Amino acid sequence: MSKPDRSFTVADQFYLNGEPFKIISGAIHYFRVVPEYWQDRLEKLKALGCNTVETYVPWNMHEPREGEYHFSGMYDLRKFIQTAEELGLYVILRPSPYICAEWEFGGLPFWLLRDGEMKLRFSYPPYLEKIDRYYRRLFEEFKDLQISDGGPIILMQVENEYGSYGNDKNYLYSLIELLRKHGATVPLVTSDGPWHDMLDNGSVQDAALPTINCGSGTKEYFARLREFHGEERPLMVMEFWIGWFDAWGDKEHHTRDAESAAAELSDILSEGSVNIYMFHGGTNFGFTSGANYYDKLSPDTTSYDYDALLTEWGDITPKYKAFQQVIARFTELPKVEFSTHIQKKTYGEIPVKQKVSLYSVADQLAKPVKSPYPLTMEALNQSSGYVLYQADLGKQRRVEDFRLIQCADRAQVFINQKHIFTKYDLDMEEKESFDLPDPENELMILVENMGRVNYSVKMNSQYKGIKGGVIVNGAFQSDWKQYVLSLDHVETLDFTQGYLKGTPAFYRFELEIGEKGDTFLDFTGWGKGVAFINGFNLGRFWEVGPQKRLYLPAPLLKHGMNEVVLFETEGKSGETIRFEDSAGY
Structure with missing residues (x-):
C-alpha cells in the first residue's frame, strides 16, 4: 500500500498539507x-x-x-x-x-x-x-x-x-x-x-x-x-x-x-x-x-x-x-500510555576480583608500532582512547631539560614504571628536570585523548597524541614504540599477569543480578579512567566531578553474571565499587 500524499512547505509560515503548522x-x-x-x-x-x-x-x-x-x-x-x-x-x-x-x-x-x-x-x-x-x-x-x-x-x-x-x-x-x-x-x-x-x-x-x-x-x-x-x-x-x-x-x-x-x-x-x-x-x-x-x-x-x-x-x-x-495553551495535549517498564535498582557494593597493570598487558592490547619519532593518534589510524609511548633513555644521569612538544591532551610520564609527573593542556611544554636512577632507564608516556574540540577555531588543529616530539636534555628523543589503546576488547584481557600498585591498571569485578534495572556506578575512591560493562564502554570517570556516578541502563546488563572492568590511570584505586539507584547529583 502506498503512503498518502503529504507536503510540508515554507512560505509566510510553515504549512503541512496546505494548512498552517x-x-x-x-x-x-x-x-x-x-x-x-x-x-x-x-x-x-x-x-x-x-x-x-x-x-x-x-x-x-x-x-x-x-x-x-x-x-x-x-x-x-x-x-x-x-x-x-x-x-x-x-x-x-x-x-x-x-x-x-x-x-x-x-x-x-x-x-x-x-x-x-x-x-x-x-x-x-x-x-x-x-x-x-x-x-x-x-x-x-x-x-x-x-x-x-x-x-x-x-x-x-x-x-x-x-x-x-x-x-x-x-x-x-x-x-x-x-x-x-x-x-x-x-x-x-x-x-x-x-x-x-x-x-x-x-x-x-x-x-x-x-x-x-x-x-x-x-x-x-x-x-x-x-x-x-x-x-x-x-x-x-x-x-x-x-x-x-x-x-x-x-x-x-x-x-x-x-x-x-x-x-x-x-x-x-x-x-x-x-x-x-x-x-x-x-x-x-x-x-x-x-x-x-x-x-x-x-x-x-x-x-x-x-x-x-x-x-x-x-x-x-x-x-x-x-x-x-x-x-497546552497552543495545542491539545494527546493522551499517551508509556509502554516501557523502567525501574531503578541498587546492587550495592562489589569487590575487586582481579587486577593487572597496563605494562603487563600492553603487548596483548596492541602490537607496538615502531618509528624514529613519536606518531600522532591520527598517524596511527586511531580514533580515540590512549597511546602508550615507550623509549629507552639509556644510562644513569640528570635530565635537566625534558619537554613534550605539541602533545594533546593529557600526558603521564613514567621512568621505569614509576610516575614522575602529569602534564595537561597549557603546561604541556613547560620544562621539567629529574634523575635517571638506574644503569638502563625506560621512559613511558601515557597520552590521553580527552575529546576532540567540537566548536570554534581550534577544530582544524585537533591532532591527538604527540605531534612535535619529546625533548630530552635539549634534543629530540628518537626510536619509539607506540601502543594504540583504543580499549575495544577489554573483555579478552589476561588478568593473571602482574600488577604493580600505583600504576595505570585494569580492575575486574563480577556483578551478579537476578532482576535487571537502571543503576548508577559510583566511582568514589577511584581517580580517573573509563568503565566497561560486559565489554561495552560506559564512559569516562574522573574524581574532579561534577559527575560522581555513571548511568548504566538496564539493557546493557544480563541476568546472572555481569563483568565490570575499570581502566584507572592515576594509580588511585579502591577495593570496591558500588551500584546505586540514583545519579547522586
Missing part, C-alpha cells in the same frame, strides 16, 4: 540513548505536546573508518525515524557533516585529519568529496522517509551554526547541492546564533530558511530575525537552550530554573516555532564526549543530562511539567 519539537539524539529506550523517550516527547522530534546525525559514528559504515544498534537512524513515525511524530533531521553537540570532534571523523592539508568546513575539494561519498550511503537510510514520499521528515538542516565559524558561502551552497543531489526533497534550514555577524555569515536565504539558536531574549532576537529575512517568512528557534552541559572540573552540575525557561517558551510559541534543546540529553557513552577550548581545554563529562526536560535516565522533571502547561 506550528512546529513544537524536542531534541533527542538517538546515538546517546540505548535503542531499547527510544520508544519511551519519544512517547514522553509526544505526551509533552510536541508534534516533532529533532536529531543530529553524527558522521563519525556512521563512518568511523573511511569507507566503513555503521547503521545498526545505537546507530540505527532509520529505526529511530520509523519509531517516531509510528507515534505520529514528524522529524527534523540535521545530517551533518558538522553537528557540534558537545560530541567528539563535532561529529567529524578523525580520519579527515590524515590529510595533512585538510581544511574542515570550507570549500576544500577533498573535504567535499568525502562528504559526497558519505551522503551517498547516508541517504540510503532515510531518503524514502521524507514527507514528499509520505514519511515523517519535514526539514533538513544545512551544516550547523556555520556563522560562528566562517563565511564561505560557496561551501554552504556546495552542501546544499550535495543534499539535493543525494535526494533531499524537503525544505532546508540553517541555524545560527543571533549575535555579531553570525546570521549574515551562516545564511543562504535563497536556498535555506534562517533560524536562530538561543536560550533567552527571544522576543528581541525574533525581531532581529524578522528584520533579517523579512516579514513573509516563519520564525523559529532551532535550538532553545533550556539548560547546559557539564565539563570535568566544573564546580557543580549546571541547572536552569523551570519558571524562566517556561516563560521564554511561551514567548517563542506566541510568535513562531521551536525545537527544545535538549528535550532529553542522554549519555556520552565510550569516548564520544567532545571538548571546548577558549582559554583552556574544557572536556565534557560522560553525562549529557543538560538539565533537560527528561533526565539523563529518562525521568520526567518539574521543568517538563512547566513546559507542558505552556504547550
Whole structure:
C-alpha cells in the first residue's frame, strides 16, 4: 500500500498539507540513548505536546573508518525515524557533516585529519568529496522517509551554526547541492546564533530558511530575525537552550530554573516555532564526549543530562511539567500510555576480583608500532582512547631539560614504571628536570585523548597524541614504540599477569543480578579512567566531578553474571565499587 500524499512547505509560515503548522519539537539524539529506550523517550516527547522530534546525525559514528559504515544498534537512524513515525511524530533531521553537540570532534571523523592539508568546513575539494561519498550511503537510510514520499521528515538542516565559524558561502551552497543531489526533497534550514555577524555569515536565504539558536531574549532576537529575512517568512528557534552541559572540573552540575525557561517558551510559541534543546540529553557513552577550548581545554563529562526536560535516565522533571502547561495553551495535549517498564535498582557494593597493570598487558592490547619519532593518534589510524609511548633513555644521569612538544591532551610520564609527573593542556611544554636512577632507564608516556574540540577555531588543529616530539636534555628523543589503546576488547584481557600498585591498571569485578534495572556506578575512591560493562564502554570517570556516578541502563546488563572492568590511570584505586539507584547529583 502506498503512503498518502503529504507536503510540508515554507512560505509566510510553515504549512503541512496546505494548512498552517506550528512546529513544537524536542531534541533527542538517538546515538546517546540505548535503542531499547527510544520508544519511551519519544512517547514522553509526544505526551509533552510536541508534534516533532529533532536529531543530529553524527558522521563519525556512521563512518568511523573511511569507507566503513555503521547503521545498526545505537546507530540505527532509520529505526529511530520509523519509531517516531509510528507515534505520529514528524522529524527534523540535521545530517551533518558538522553537528557540534558537545560530541567528539563535532561529529567529524578523525580520519579527515590524515590529510595533512585538510581544511574542515570550507570549500576544500577533498573535504567535499568525502562528504559526497558519505551522503551517498547516508541517504540510503532515510531518503524514502521524507514527507514528499509520505514519511515523517519535514526539514533538513544545512551544516550547523556555520556563522560562528566562517563565511564561505560557496561551501554552504556546495552542501546544499550535495543534499539535493543525494535526494533531499524537503525544505532546508540553517541555524545560527543571533549575535555579531553570525546570521549574515551562516545564511543562504535563497536556498535555506534562517533560524536562530538561543536560550533567552527571544522576543528581541525574533525581531532581529524578522528584520533579517523579512516579514513573509516563519520564525523559529532551532535550538532553545533550556539548560547546559557539564565539563570535568566544573564546580557543580549546571541547572536552569523551570519558571524562566517556561516563560521564554511561551514567548517563542506566541510568535513562531521551536525545537527544545535538549528535550532529553542522554549519555556520552565510550569516548564520544567532545571538548571546548577558549582559554583552556574544557572536556565534557560522560553525562549529557543538560538539565533537560527528561533526565539523563529518562525521568520526567518539574521543568517538563512547566513546559507542558505552556504547550497546552497552543495545542491539545494527546493522551499517551508509556509502554516501557523502567525501574531503578541498587546492587550495592562489589569487590575487586582481579587486577593487572597496563605494562603487563600492553603487548596483548596492541602490537607496538615502531618509528624514529613519536606518531600522532591520527598517524596511527586511531580514533580515540590512549597511546602508550615507550623509549629507552639509556644510562644513569640528570635530565635537566625534558619537554613534550605539541602533545594533546593529557600526558603521564613514567621512568621505569614509576610516575614522575602529569602534564595537561597549557603546561604541556613547560620544562621539567629529574634523575635517571638506574644503569638502563625506560621512559613511558601515557597520552590521553580527552575529546576532540567540537566548536570554534581550534577544530582544524585537533591532532591527538604527540605531534612535535619529546625533548630530552635539549634534543629530540628518537626510536619509539607506540601502543594504540583504543580499549575495544577489554573483555579478552589476561588478568593473571602482574600488577604493580600505583600504576595505570585494569580492575575486574563480577556483578551478579537476578532482576535487571537502571543503576548508577559510583566511582568514589577511584581517580580517573573509563568503565566497561560486559565489554561495552560506559564512559569516562574522573574524581574532579561534577559527575560522581555513571548511568548504566538496564539493557546493557544480563541476568546472572555481569563483568565490570575499570581502566584507572592515576594509580588511585579502591577495593570496591558500588551500584546505586540514583545519579547522586
